[in-house]
Amino acid sequence: MRISSTLLPAVLTACCLLALSCAPPEHAAAPGPTAGGEAFREAGARAGELHDRIRHEALEERIFTHADLWGALEPVVDGATHLEREEVARSVHDRPIYTVRYGTGPATVLLWSQMHGDESTGTRALLDLLHWLAQEPDDPQAVLWAERLTIVAVPMLNPDGAERFERRNALGIDVNRDARTLATPEGRILRELQRELQPAWGFNLHDQSARIRVGREDRIAAVSLLAPPYDHDRSVNPVRLRAMKLAAVMRDAVEPHVGGHISQYDDSYNPRAFGDGMQRWGTSTVLLEAGAWRDDDEKRHLRKTYFAALVAALDAIATGRVEHADTARYRDLPFNGPLARDLWVRGGTIVLPDGHSYRADLAVNYDDPLRPAEASIVDVGDLEGMFAARDTLDADGAYLHLERDGLSEDDPAGPSLEVGNPARFTVRQARDPVSPTLWRVMNGPPERLR
Ligand SMILES: [Zn+2]
Known part of the structure; x- marks a missing residue:
């Protein structure tokens, strides 16, 4: 008589030792990592070490409010002359929605988190990222970013949803199904930011169900990635191709943290969704989803993994290495499987x-x-x-x-x-x-x- 966790990594390791067939299938089928892939993997591993050193001590749990977030983030941002906070909109319940800017480079990058109020891992990773940039502006990597990138982050786009830890905003609308109608102030500001900034790159930061499997494997997805389509045919134009390269970078960067537990999000076209809209509007966008990890109910390991994905991706954009990424590293990922x-x-x-x-x-x-x-x-x-x-x-x-x-x-x-x-x-x-x-x-x- 026993209880066993059959889908999470401890048991995966055990069954691999018993030589059962649970090697990640993508490793069997896909060509080996390219030189670029190895570099992105190393960048992800290094970013994990960076996270251990500089992550902010706040938001230890998944559930927190707008006041909790800005109570931690406001002193970080306002104490750093090279970070600029601006109120750009108000939520339905009149909570301020802020952007935080870093850098003055030619490549504009727009990141937004928690448009679904109960999906908070991206917000915590942004807190850590901004904390690092505030603390260590002379780090060579941060200096390069400041020269080459203009980073615009929108941590917690849906504060009213976050207040109740609910997906939708206070009007009952799923903000990520509001890209056409723009009935919500949260959706409107995201569209306005895209129009005004014309970002080359977009990061759409979410969490997905803790029950989603990697394809039909007996493994839960820790991270899912998507370069969203911009039409029903799932065509690939230069904008989406660049997003696929960015997703390939992120896949390699998270491998050291959640290897084998990485999948590709459903790629059917949804014209109401912002990721699909961004791609259509000319911003190369990647959807990043945090799923679940063993003994990580507060998603602390996934917060670090998320941070590593963001740091490696931003660095690949700043250095231009993203152009050398092998899109097969993204396209070979198994799709999200049944729950x-x-x-x-x-x-x-x-x-x-x-x-x-x-x-x-x-x-x-x-x-x-x-x-x-x-x-x-x-x-x-x-x-x-x-x-x-x-x-x-x-x-x-x-x-x-x-x-x-x-x-x-x-x-x-x-x-x-x-x-x-x-x-x-x-x-x-x-x-x-x-x-x-x-x-x-x-x-x-x-x-x-x-
Ligand atoms: Zn979501």
């Missing part, structure tokens, strides 16, 4: 309070896989081979005694187990309801009882 289930309770016998007992697996999802407060049964029956699970509870030979108050009582003839019921059961050694207990699932992750 994993959070918990697979495998091999047990279910015992209902009225005495029915039958052999069945359970699939359970949490309300938030990174911060589970509630757990629901999402499938029952023979589930062998039907999905990948983030965790597996091996109940082979054991009995799952379901609690009556978790079941549906709609039928007066007896309780029914329904998909959607809360996951409330005790795993026991025998059918006898007072037999020794092994595990308990009470609307949350399994607790071991012996």
Whole structure:
């Protein structure tokens, strides 16, 4: 009887040691890294070390407000003469939306984070990036950037969503589906910034579901990348080609941090989305998504990974090395795959309070896989081979005694187990309801009882 995390790297390592077939398929199929790829990988590794040294101590957790962010970032920016903060708009609830500028170079780069209020990793990486530029302006890399780049960052584009840690803004609109209508002040300012600055490069910074797999592999995606299309045919013009090169740089830069757990985001065209719009409007744009990493529910490792991706990418733009990137390093990435289930309770016998007992697996999802407060049964029956699970509870030979108050009582003839019921059961050694207990699932992750 054990619980194992089947999709995350610790077990991946273990199964590789057992010589099972879990080598990242892109390594098997793709040509080896080019010289440029090796340089970008090294840049990503170095940026990780830089992050260890200079990251800001604030925003340790995923959930924070506009006041938390600017409480940390305002003194950093305002204390540095070479960083310039400007209020460019107000959110629906009148929170200021700021840009922060660095450098006066010919290549303009626009980065925006948290247009989805509950996707905060990019904001934290921008805090760290601006903290570094404020602290170490004489670093040769920072000096080069100041000469060659004009960086315009918009940390937390959707502060009202962030306040509630919700995706949408206060009008109920998904700002990333507002690129055509521009019904939201948050969408309008992003469009205005693009029109005014005509940035050559764009960074669209998001987080994705912690359940997304790398293709059909038994691995969760830690990072997904996309050079968004600008038409339904997914054509490649020079603007998108440059975005693909930038995505290739970022793929190599994150390899040292999350190797094998990198995928390509769905590339179907969405004319309402800003990434697709930016590409159409002439800004070479990359979408960066943080997914999940083992023992990293507050996404601290992913914050560092994100920082490494940004630093390596900005440096590749500043040095011109991005032009030498091999787009195959991006195009060979497996696409985001089907969602994993959070918990697979495998091999047990279910015992209902009225005495029915039958052999069945359970699939359970949490309300938030990174911060589970509630757990629901999402499938029952023979589930062998039907999905990948983030965790597996091996109940082979054991009995799952379901609690009556978790079941549906709609039928007066007896309780029914329904998909959607809360996951409330005790795993026991025998059918006898007072037999020794092994595990308990009470609307949350399994607790071991012996
Ligand atoms: Zn998003």
